[in-house]
Amino acid sequence: MLRTRNLAWKVSRARPGGANAPATGDIVVGASTYGGPMSSLLTGPPSVDSTSTEVVRVAIVNDFEIVAAGLAAMLEPFTDRVEIIEVASLLEVASEVDVVLYDAFSRGRVVGPVEKTVNMTSARVAIYTWNLHEQLVAEGLANGAAGFISKAIAAEDLVTAIEQIHAGRTVVHLPVNAEQEEQATSKGAWPGREFGLTARESEVLALVASGLSNQEIAERIYISINSVKSFIRHAYRKIEVTSRSQAVLWAIRHGFVPRSARTRTKPAPDTATRPATRRPGSSPGWPRNL
Structure with missing residues (x-):
């Protein structure tokens, strides 16, 4: 429980105004058991009303179209x-939605484009991730994220977390162990999966292809530089290359370069008459960070 109390304190400090500021909503900390139900370990807020007929409107965002589409497919059974x-x-998200679900593939921290998404939308933004390091979570909440949802939970529990966030609560899941992360990263879609690359190997290879150094990759996705090197070695072996330049060429040929894409199920509102939705006090420009 020490780790949980630690996280509770960090979450409290991440609130605007500091630890003594009034909370805008209850904090829900999810269980770390793979596939298990989300449980309240802190303030004990009531569950979302199961009789409610309100459907939460969601936008899914990621640099890679295949990743975002894979997450959308996971949620299809819960229309x-x-x-x-x-x-x-x-x-940028162009539709009026309640929650933006940002898949953290290649974007582990709430800085740069992720922070811009938080600042430029009136919707609450949840980070869907396998990296739940306490400092990473605290930084993300301080930068405006409404929650960190573990990729280790089942799809139905993901839906519950989205509903909790829409209800005004801050959802933070506990870190998972290596076995749980391996199971979590077997879900969804990512570039190079058909070649046997794991999600983590694919993520690191994509960042190599974008020109980042090993140190920059470690900082971007918040893992150790030794882990970065290990993922690169495993990826090289699977795609049968021996150098960084060969890996970059292979990645470019096999869809590892992100491209702009948007799929809507409903027409976008009239942007000429729609009021600006940028959060008060936020900068209209891109934050100068990773």
Whole structure:
């Protein structure tokens, strides 16, 4: 429980105004058991009303279209609870939604384009990730994220987390162990999966292809540089290359370069008459960071 209390303190400090500021919503900390139900370990907020007929409108965002589309497919069986309004890659969310679900593939921290998404939408933004390091979570909440949802949970629990966030609560899942992360990263879609690359190997290879150094990759996705080197070695072996330049060429030929794409299920509102939705006090420009 020490780790949980630690996280509770960090989450409290991440609130605007500091630890003593009034909370805008209850904090829900999810269980770390793979596939298990989300449980309240802190303030004990009531569950989302199961009799509610409101469907949460969701936009899914990631740099890679295949990743965002894979997450949308996971949520398809739950159309009575969540409606996917838009799937966007390298573009701002253009639709009116309640929750933006940002898949953290290649974007582990709430800085740069992720922070811009938080600042430029009136919707609450949840980070869907396998990296739940306490400092990473605290930084993300301080930068405006409404929650960190573990990729280790089942799809139905993901829907519940989205509903909790829409209800005004801050959802933070506990870190998972290596076995749980391996199971979590077997779900969804990513570039190079058909060649046997794991999600983590694919993520690192994509960042190699974008020109980042090993140190920059470690900082971007918040893992150790030794882990970066290990993922690169495994990826090289699987795609049968021996150098960084060969890996970059292979990645470019096999869809590892992100491109702008947007899929909507409903027409976008009239942007000429729609009021600006940027959060108060936020900068209209891109944050100067990773």
